[in-house]
Amino acid sequence: MSEIEIESRNLDLWYGSAQALKAITMAMPEKKVTAIIGPSGCGKSTFIRCINRMNDLVKDCRITGELLFEGTNIYGNSVDAVELRKKIGMVFQKPNPFPMSIYDNVAYGPRVHGLRNREELDRIVEESLKASALWNEVGDILDRSAIDLSGGQQQRLCIARTLAVKPKVILFDEPCSALDPISTAKIEDLINTLKHDYTIVIVTHNMQQAARVSDHTAFFLLGELVEFGKTKQIFELPEKKSTEDYTTGRFG
């Protein structure tokens, strides 16, 4: 069993007076893929956005409980969200490259963190694009606008952009929901490769995807964690009735 990288203990979250997450307790192991599944509005995206403190942007969002990353509560007083996000990258639902060149997109993160050396930047851009399996397609058009790429390419560019910051964890928030099946397959292959080097948490409403890419699966329903375990077990021998109903497609 590998080390625990992220651990949530009794995490509650309210938007105003509406409770969106209820006492979530689960542990995500290092260099494994943890999938979070559940019907729309079950709090899975809300939960993943807690891990890199993106919910800080939401007004009236209140969080209690603990979320440990490498043993430190990221909602503790001494934690700087900006520093945290360098270690915990995120790929969003809709591909969101900046309206700049492909190169500038990938170099954005390293530049944010003060890197100015052109050769070093070139190297990171190339490495990151290779790691996201995009180099062969864009290696010679790096100065082209990222907006001109296809949706699938844009999403892999966003992954490259995240890799360039050299995070430890990558959060994927329904990364394929806006993509076609071929692009989706490429992203899934990529996740399978990336898990050797990164801890990955992926939110998906596609159960086949969870089954294909993840080692562990958490099933959320109405803000509660219903069941968490090895992916194989969740899909083949779930303990709870509602998990089985969901994974076999009886609701969702």
Next chain:
Amino acid sequence: MKTSERIIELLLFLSAATAVTIVALIIIFLLKEGLPVLVKVGIIDFCLGMKWNPIAIAGEPSYGIFPMIVASFYVAIGSLIIAVPLGLACAVFLAEIAPSWARSILKHAIELLVGIPSVILGFVGLVLLVPFIRDHFGGWGFSILAGSIILAIMALPRIISISDDAIRSVPREYKEASLALGATHWHTIRKVILPSARSGIVAAVILAMATSIGETMAVLMVVGNTPILPAPIYDILDPVRPMTSNIVLEMSYATGDHASALFATGIVLFIVVAVLNVISHRALKSKMGTRR
């Protein structure tokens, strides 16, 4: 189609047509009144002539409005130098930083600023600003500087509200992507949000410039209105006469060619403002084009 529907549509069409017709009639009237002197003097001599002497006691009258074109641009650009940094900073604060209560207070304050009649701003300029400049910076007080400051106050609300809209229409995803990469809020504003809002901001600035050039009353009261170039040309404490002031000041007693020359000044003014408006709309449209 029902008759009542048809009547309503016809009425709506007529209202739209009226607006267009009024604009067309004004242009035709301006041209009819102004063209004779433009033809007589020549467009180039009229626009680039240095001497404005419409009622010559001895010799030929001369109609050169170059110092006034310069003056119009001078005070307008001066106002932008003051208003753009201030307005942009205010817009960034409004759109990105202000909590909702501060935002609503500021928004109301800015609306109030729009509502102040320009003659009142001019009056304040006349009794406060002009003596202040005279006492602390020297010169006559009536100056490019005074005109620019008053115009800047008038341009601020427009720059703020259009820039605010432009900043707020930057897709939220860009901001999230930047923050998720570990960028600070300020870095995100500078490197992602402002560049993405650039065309809207440019449109706001050009529109503000067009309005400043067309503004009359407030400027008239504080710029001194001497129809000559400042000497030396960069002396912002010198008085000048913008095109708008020229028309207002002399309209009441002008006849013949003199009156025609004032209309011709109006034509030049109209063209300058129209061109700036077109550029501004282009800038806004190009934003729409690239947004997905």
